[in-house]
Amino acid sequence: MNGAQALFNALTAAGLDTCFANPGTSEMQLVYEMGKSDAVRPVLCLQENVVTGAADGYARMAGKPAFTLLHVGSGFANGIANLHNAGRGNVPIVNIVGANATYHQPNFPEHEFIGGKITEVARAVSHWTREARSAAEMGLLGAEAVSQAMTGCGRISTLIAPTDCHWDPAPDAPQPAAPAPSPRVSAATIDQAAQLLGNGRKTGILLGTHALREEGLEIAGRIAATTGAQLLAETFPARLARGEGRVEVQLVPYFLEMAQFFFAEYEQILLLGALPPVSTFAYEGSPGHKAPPGCELTSVATPDFDVMAALADLASAVNATAETSARCQRLAAEQPEGILTAAGVGQSVNLLMPEDAVLVDESATAGLDLFQQTVGARRHEYLYAVPGAAIGSGLPVALGAAIAAPERKVVALQADGSGMYTNQALWSIAREECDITIVIIKNDAYAILNVELARVREGEPTAKMQSMLELDRPTIDWVSIAKGMGVPAVSVNTGEEFHREFQRAVEQRGPRLIEANIAQDLQPVVDLILQQKAAREQQG
Secondary structure, rough: EEEHHHHHHHHHOOOOOOEEEEEHHHHHHHHHHHHHHHOEEEEEEHHHHHHHHHHHHHHHHHOOOOOEEEEEHHHHHHHHHHHHHHHHHOOEEEEEEOOOOOOOHHHHOOOOOOOOOHHHHHHHOOOEEOOOOHHHHHHHHHHHHHHHOOOOOOOOOEEEEEEEHHHHEEOOOOOOOOOOOOOOOOOHHHHHHHHHHOOOOOOOEEHHHHHHHHHHHHHHHHHHHOOOOEHHHHHHOOEEEEOOOOOOOOOOOHHHHHHHHHHHHOEEEEEEEOHHHHHOOOOOOOOOEOOOOOOOOEEEEEOOOOOHHHHHHHHHOOOOOOOOOEEEEOOOOOOOOOOOOOOHHHHHHHHOEEEEEEEEEEEEHHHHHHHOOHHHOOOEEEEEEEOOOOOOOHHHHHHHHHHHOOOOOEEEEEEHHHHHHHHHHHHHHHOOOOOEEEEEOOEEOHHHHHHHHHHHHHOOOHHHHHHHOEEEOOOHHHHHHHHHHHOEEEEEEHHHHHHHHHHHHHHHHOOOEHHHHHHOOOHHHHHHHHHHHHHHHHHH
16 A cells, blocks of 8 residues: 555545545546545546635535645645635635655755645645655545544645655555544633623624524524524625525625624624624725624634534523524515616526525625525525635635535526636536536626725726726627536526526526626715715814
8 A cells, every 4th residue: 555545545534525636747646546446526627726616615515525636836826715715714625735755855946836835835724734754644644634624613624745655655544533522612601691692782693604504593593582682694604594484694794884884783792603793804094893892792602612502502591492583584576677787687596596506606796786686585505605705716616516415506696807717617517517507797897896996096087997997808708718618608688688598597407607797886885985985084
């Protein structure tokens, strides 16, 4: 037995059965092992950010990690953005990164990714990083990588495996190591939270990670019904149980100004599986926190704790009954007509998306309307594609989700600009015959940056400013891109056309892309930001 066999045995013994791969020369031993075995499904991806994003989407739906196979440090670096997203979303992933043979690494300059500095780069987005120095370590480190990834709500593990560690003789892999149990929240903290829930103040319970899945929302709904608290969801949920029959939860808005209005009525917020709500980016003259200064924030359980146990303990502490707070009702939207808008896309998704679908959302500014239109849709799982705000994860996450849950229809709402970051995912979606309906929300712009530019500019934007935000000259032809990668595609301009094509897509199996050319007016958002900016300047 060699090191590659020992590593492969360790991964499969721990239950890993899917690999998203973009291998190179230094990973051929593992390619050989996977090719000899029926234990792992390999999914070839044409770019490493597709690899890591697909592993993210897979783990969100499978409840366990996939492993990635990446070619040396440069390959790993190409996948860092979506590893950042997965890490922020508390999603488990195991990365296997090839490296030059240990004895050959000194022949390369220190800065070379093929040699010495992979480990330093990996630590930037990994909770656990190790580099094997002998074949004897491969099985042991493989088992530990899986165990570490499964710790808490989910972590990123990265194992760097030099080629001589693959081919040299090695002992077989050890038995899988159980992940360390998540610490339980103390009884004193639970008692304090119960007392806060009974003090009569306007209270929100801000939920994150596993608390937003169906079981977590059921318990949280019982707490809310008993105490009168309002259930809130973190702005970027990795997975949210949503739609008809699910316990209702209000999403904290992304834009700082909207979030400030959202939180204005609350006197206290309890955090369960979520971190304090802060603005993703800092803005001159604006606060970093979304909640007002007078709103008391109390962390009951961070994502590192056993969030589900904390919910159950808190339910017991407040003597929660079986009754829950309000549930989502089926609210069928009207069929869209005329000029196509983001709201119109949402209306059709509301009407036609089948029960138990997976809705992957990287619709960016269009999401303001799309999210509201689909609250009353049939029961589904909602995956916000970019918990870390690094755009370009929507298509890869949809790929991974479809591999993990082939019995479900996946609907991917993808903004056109961020979709170009990882459009190579379309090829893998076609190759794997994934049941995904992809809607490209096409406004020919990085529209969110028009909003952000309003924060800093004086007067109207110049043509040169707009040239860095607009996706024209030439416009992007998503139909040609999709067809070139094997995905059938159409382009639509009206509500009627979109409804017809979306219905066709969800009623058949397999991949299909719809380029939805939307009319979008973000001026109300810009006006709100400018009003807030003027008010701050007057106060200053």
